Amino acid sequence: MNDGEAHLAPYAARSAASRGRVHAEAPAATRTDFQRDRDRIVHSTAFRRLEYKTQVFVNHEGDLFRTRLTHSLEVAQIARALARALRANEDLVEAIALAHDLGHTPFGHAGQDALNDCMRPYGGFEHNLQSLRVVDELEERYAAFDGLNLCFETREGILKHCSPDNARRLGALGERFLLRRQPSLEAQITNLADEIAYNNHDIDDGLRSGLLKLAQLDEVPIFARHARALRAEHPGLPERRLIHETVRRMINALVVDLLAESRRRIEGAAPASIDDVRAAPPLVAFSEPVRAEADALKSFLFDHLYRHFQVMRMTEKAKRIVRELFDAFLGEPRLLPPDHRRRVERDGPRAIADYVAGMTDRYAIKEHRRLFAVGEI
């Protein structure tokens, strides 16, 4: 087997010491187990659909905005850079990053909120749990098992949060939520790489869409500080370049701070194994002042972008589409394609949630039109 893991720190996750897969498999000839997990994720159907799913903007609004696919790639890039610097397992963070959003509904959080409302009497719907369901059960690719049969550590990283009820249901994977323990360093890294990626690219997309104005961002200290320094260095810099360069510097500053703070915490806790990491307090974190700045950026985006009236109009429309699709299928399962109808006979409303959650933005819009528009079939 490939020993690309010899350079790792003692606290890193190692393929050879993995808690394993649900279905035992012989090791791959040329790849570590985590590399194999990453490859399985890249080849999955749910991964390809990420191209047509979005978070803030709906897929057809423009070709320049991030999709869940490009978001996942940005998270993987940032997570790998962090993992390399901390001598953690790059392959594992890449696998987690590429899989972390597989369970997202069409239309991002609006879709998830609507589906959660629909599923309330049947156990609710949570995208994070759905990502796990995709890799554990829903992908149909392998002869011997459902799902992708990923390693425990990859699945642990995908499951970022979880209610106590769900945690009890999930056995070994849910244990840490009941015991209030941490996941691997790799999972912690990917979680914060996700936050760095979306905060920064939402600023970029928000400005590009015209929903945010550059002047508004003066009230966001981390943006204002970097933009001010940049204007002093390069007077008269065109706005487009100013935005990109400022975002670039913000990402860099967040990464540098995160590495310094995490190194300080790792030194203090001196974990000698992945189990020490799990038992320690969170080891991957921003420093206090940068945490405060990142939170200020988050709440700015919440107030001015995610709650912008034009975004809200789309959000409400998206919720309506998801709700109406779900209700139509629940009321009459014979509207479903035959294989999904059979799943509903077996699994009840959960199978409808799986079908709706698996849709891309444009597929959901089309399906809604097919069901509700007179003159469409």
Ligand code: MG
């Ligand atoms: Mg994400």
